Structures are given as structure tokens and as C-alpha cells.
Amino acid sequence: MSVKETFSPRINVIREAFAYQSRFTGSTMIFKIDFPVTTSSGFQYLMKDMALLVNSGIRVVIVPGCKEWIDAVLLDHNIVSEYSGSERITSESAIPFVEMAAFNVATRYMTALSASRVDAVVGNFARARGRGVINGVDMKYTGTVDKIFTQAMRRILDMGVIPILPCIGWSPTGKPYNVSSNEIAIAAAEALGASKLFIVTAGDYLKKDQITIPEHTRYTTEGRILRLNPREAEEILLLNTSGGETNNDREKCLAMIRFALSAFSGGVERVHIINGCEEGTVLNELFTNLGAGTMLYADEHEAIRGIHSSDIPDILHIMEPLVRQDILVRRSAEDVQKNKDDYVVYVIDGSVHACGALHDLGDGQAELAALASDKTYSSMNIGRRIVYYLIEKARDMGMKRVLVFTTKTQDWFELLGFRETSIDTLPRQRRENYNYKRMSKIFALNL
Ligand SMILES: CC(C)(COP(=O)(O)OP(=O)(O)OC[C@H]1O[C@@H](n2cnc3c(N)ncnc32)[C@H](O)[C@@H]1OP(=O)(O)O)[C@@H](O)C(=O)NCCC(=O)NCCS
Numbered sequence: 001m002s003v004k005e006t007f008s009p010r011i012n013v014i015r016e017a018f019a020y021q022s023r024f025t026g027s028t029m030i031f032k033i034d035f036p037v038t039t040s041s042g043f044q045y046l047m048k049d050m051a052l053l054v055n056s057g058i059r060v061v062i063v064p065g066c067k068e069w070i071d072a073v074l075l076d077h078n079i080v081s082e083y084s085g086s087e088r089i090t091s092e093s094a095i096p097f098v099e100m101a102a103f104n105v106a107t108r109y110m111t112a113l114s115a116s117r118v119d120a121v122v123g124n125f126a127r128a129r130g131r132g133v134i135n136g137v138d139m140k141y142t143g144t145v146d147k148i149f150t151q152a153m154r155r156i157l158d159m160g161v162i163p164i165l166p167c168i169g170w171s172p173t174g175k176p177y178n179v180s181s182n183e184i185a186i187a188a189a190e191a192l193g194a195s196k197l198f199i200v201t202a203g204d205y206l207k208k209d210q211i212t213i214p215e216h217t218r219y220t221t222e223g224r225i226l227r228l229n230p231r232e233a234e235e236i237l238l239l240n241t242s243g244g245e246t247n248n249d250r251e252k253c254l255a256m257i258r259f260a261l262s263a264f265s266g267g268v269e270r271v272h273i274i275n276g277c278e279e280g281t282v283l284n285e286l287f288t289n290l291g292a293g294t295m296l297y298a299d300e301h302e303a304i305r306g307i308h309s310s311d312i313p314d315i316l317h318i319m320e321p322l323v324r325q326d327i328l329v330r331r332s333a334e335d336v337q338k339n340k341d342d343y344v345v346y347v348i349d350g351s352v353h354a355c356g357a358l359h360d361l362g363d364g365q366a367e368l369a370a371l372a373s374d375k376t377y378s379s380m381n382i383g384r385r386i387v388y389y390l391i392e393k394a395r396d397m398g399m400k401r402v403l404v405f406t407t408k409t410q411d412w413f414e415l416l417g418f419r420e421t422s423i424d425t426l427p428r429q430r431r432e433n434y435n436y437k438r439m440s441k442i443f444a445l446n447l
Pocket residue numbers: 322327328368369370371372373374377378379380381382383384385404405406407408409410411412
């Protein structure tokens with residue numbers, strides 16, 4: 001029996017993965033993992049994937065969330081927690097059980113990681129001090145991070161071992177404090193100069209139906225919000241603070257966004273929210289452009305820029321399917337190289353996902369050409385952004401009119417304000433070069 005070989009999609013995934021892998025080697029990533037993930041069937045896979053990351057040279061730090069397990073242990077010992085807002089006030093009678101619960105959870109990680117043949121160390125890497133009295137409320141054994149012992153952690157990371165930071169910190173005199181694992185994760189990320197912080201949750205967040213989002217927010221067909229910059233994240237917080245009914249999912253999403261924003265203030269540039277109960281999400285998020293979760297980024301992530309010669313193979317690769325459908329005219333690498341200054345590309349995380357060009361036709365008119373957008377990324381406004389960018393460029397060049405020649409995309413250009421025009425209105429030289437065999441329609445936008 002013969003089997004049809006289809007390399008192309010697989011090859012693209014492998015290329016993406018290699019491109020990311022070479023960038024991530026040697027970088028530090030912090031994983032704050034919510035407790036319910038440890039009880040899900042996805043946990044073993046998650047730990048296996050952590051082992052893969054370590055083996056590929058990524059420095060992994062784990063901060064286990066523990067809240068639900070501490071609640072259960074305290075309940076078991078008839079200890080009722082008091083709260084100040086959403087923060088637990090850890091009493092003297094509770095702290096030994098909190099310590100026990102925190103180490104019990106950390107041990108689950110050790111066990112799972114041992115099964116994946118990767119070494120881990122649970123350690124006293126966080127020094128803490130008491131939160132003291134806040135607004136007249138004594139927070140007792142609830143603490144805050146004072147210092148992260150980076151030297152010890154770095155030595156461990158250098159050996160390819162995963163440090164695990166339980167939600168306990170000790171004062172210089174050895175007094176234990178219960179510290180929020182979110183705070184530990186941010187402090188560790190900041191102290192170690194981590195490139196990424198992962199919020200690994202037990203469920204699918206952030207989704208469009210869970211929170212009100214600004215119009216321009218990008219999401220997948222399944223409603224997963226793909227990316228947010230700090231401005232968009234702040235906008236979501238504003239849009240969702242109008243009160244109304246308490247909604248669990250919404251509150252969780254907002255808490256994660258606030259968490260990410262505090263991580264940005266601590267100098268972390270990328271925060272990823274992924275579902276830890278689902279198999280493969282970490283690898284998918286890290287090694288593919290579309291990812292599997294939501295990325296909040298404080299640095300430059302995507303941009304339109306002029307092209308380098310090294311972009312030309314990628315440009316031709318994006319154009320190829322459109323050339324085969326007779327939507328685009330075939331161009332050679334030499335053609336693109338010759339008009340290099342006219343081209344721009346849309347780059348996401350260093351890889352090219354769309355292109356376009358603006359050719360000066362003289363007589364105050366420019367031609368928008370070679371527009372091609374990667375199909376995997378369709379309907380994310382990428383095509384439109386390239387067009388708007390080139391229109392702005394035409395304006396800056398003092399053009400009066402932008403033309404486009406199209407055989408199949410007229411409706412789309414009309415949506416963007418272009419209107420059909422006749423060949424007689426073209427500058428003379430372009431009129432003479434018009435390809436009558438192709439019979440493209442001519443559209444124009446007056447600036
Ligand atoms: C048209 C094109 C740029 C869209 O890319 P994109 O990155 O998906 O662009 P956007 O996200 O800005 O727009 C997508 C929207 O346009 C719509 N669209 C795509 N192609 C269309 C077409 N031919 N006619 C009408 N609408 C179209 C999509 O359905 C989508 O609608 P939605 O937002 O309601 O889901 C891309 O398909 C392409 O490269 N086409 C070839 C362009 C071309 O003709 N080049 C030669 C002349 S320069």
C-alpha cells in the first residue's frame with residue numbers, strides 16, 4: 001500500500017521550531033504552575049516537556065502554586081483561614097501545615113521530573129520578611145519576598161537541574177513565611193533576568209467569550225486571544241471593571257492580566273498563559289508562531305520593516321501559493337533584489353509572514369504590488385496593515401494616488417477604499433506596460 005507523502009506543513013513546523021530553539025538555548029524561563037494542574041492527566045506530559053526543554057539547553061525554574069492544597073490541608077486540621085482582601089492571613093497554628101502542604105506539592109514535581117530523568121532541587125531560594133500590619137490588620141506569618149538567592153540558583157541551573165521554589169520564604173533568622181507563589185515567580189524572573197514567565201493554568205484562558213476585549217484584539221477562530229501588549233492589557237482591565245455580575249472566568253482572566261502587568265514592571269518582557277492540563281501546550285507555545293496560549297509582551301514582537309536580501313527566499317515562499325493560483329505575477333529573486341527598497345515585510349517574532357511593495361510610477365502615482373500574506377495567519381489584519389503602511393509611505397513620498405492591479409482581490413481592496421479606474425488614467429509608461437493577457441482590474445485610492 002502506498003502512502004502519500006506530505007512534507008510541506010511538517011517542514012514548516014520543524015523550521016519554526018528550530019528557529020525558536022536556537023534563540024532560546026541558554027535562556028531562563030520561569031513556570032508558575034497552578035495546583036490543579038498537578039492533579040490533571042496532563043501533568044506527566046507537562047513534566048516530560050520540561051525535561052525536553054532542559055535537555056535542549058533552556059534553564060527551567062518551577063514555582064508551584066499551592067493555594068487549593070493548602071486550603072485542603074488546613075481544612076483537614078480544622079484551621080479556618082482569615083483573609084485580608086484576597087490574601088490569606090497565615091496564623092501561627094497554620095504555618096507548620098502551610099509548610100507541609102507547600103513541600104508536599106514540591107515533592108510531586110520532584111517525583112514526576114525523576115520519572116522523566118531530569119534532576120530537580122527544592123530549595124530555600126527565597127528570603128522573606130513579614131508583611132507586618134497593613135491597614136490595622138496583622139498579616140502574621142504571611143510574608144513578602146525580600147531577596148532571591150540567585151547565586152545558588154544559577155549554580156543549579158548551570159548543572160542542568162531545575163530549581164523548585166515552594167511558596168515559603170525564610171527570614172534571616174529562619175522564621176518561615178507563607179509567600180504568594182505569583183510574587184515568588186515574578187521576583188525570581190526579575191532576579192534571574194528570565195526571558196519568559198509562564199502562567200500555567202488548569203483551563204483555557206484567555207478567551208474572547210470570557211472577557212470584554214477591545215475591537216482590535218487578535219484572537220483565533222476558537223476565540224483564543226493571541227497576543228496583548230501592555231496598552232491592550234490595561235484597556236481590557238478598564239473595559240471589565242464596570243462591576244456587574246461576578247463571573248469566575250472573567251475574574252481569573254483579569255487576575256492573570258494583572259499578574260502579567262506586574263511582571264512587566266519587574267522587567268519581564270514576555271508572559272505566556274497556557275493550559276497545563278492539555279498535552280503539548282508548552283512546546284506548542286514556545287516553538288510555533290501561532291502558539292497555544294496567550295502571549296503578553298512588553299517588547300517589540302511584530303513589526304513592518306524594509307527588507308534585507310536574506311528575506312527574499314521567505315518572500316518568494318509566501319508568494320508561491322498565490323502565484324500558483326494566478327493571483328500574483330511570478331517574481332524572481334533578482335526582480336525582488338532589484339526593487340529591494342520598494343518592499344516591506346511583516347515580521348512576527350523574527351519570521352516573515354507577509355510582504356508588499358510600493359513602486360513609484362512617476363507623475364505623483366505609486367503602485368501597490370506584490371501583496372501576499374501567509375495563509376496560516378489570515379484574518380489577523382496583517383494584509384490590511386501592510387496596505388495601510390504602504391499608503392502612509394506613499395503619502396510621505398508626496399504621492400497623489402495609489403494604484404493596484406488585481407485579478408481576484410478587488411472586493412478586498414474596495415473594502416479598504418480603493419475604487420476601480422480605467423487604464424487611461426495611468427501614467428504613460430505603466431499604460432504601455434499593461435499586460436493585456438492578464439487583464440487585471442485597476443483600482444485606485446486618491447490620497
Ligand atoms: C487579501 C489578503 C492580503 C488578506 O490577507 P489577511 O492577512 O488575511 O488580511 P486581513 O486580515 O487584513 O483581512 C482579512 C479579511 O479579508 C477577507 N478577504 C480575504 N481575501 C479576500 C478577497 N479576495 N475578497 C474579499 N475579502 C477577502 C477575509 O475573509 C477576511 O475577512 P474577516 O476579517 O471578516 O475574517 C491575502 O489573502 C492575500 O495576500 N491575497 C493576495 C493579494 C493580492 O491580490 N495581491 C496582488 C495584488 S497586489
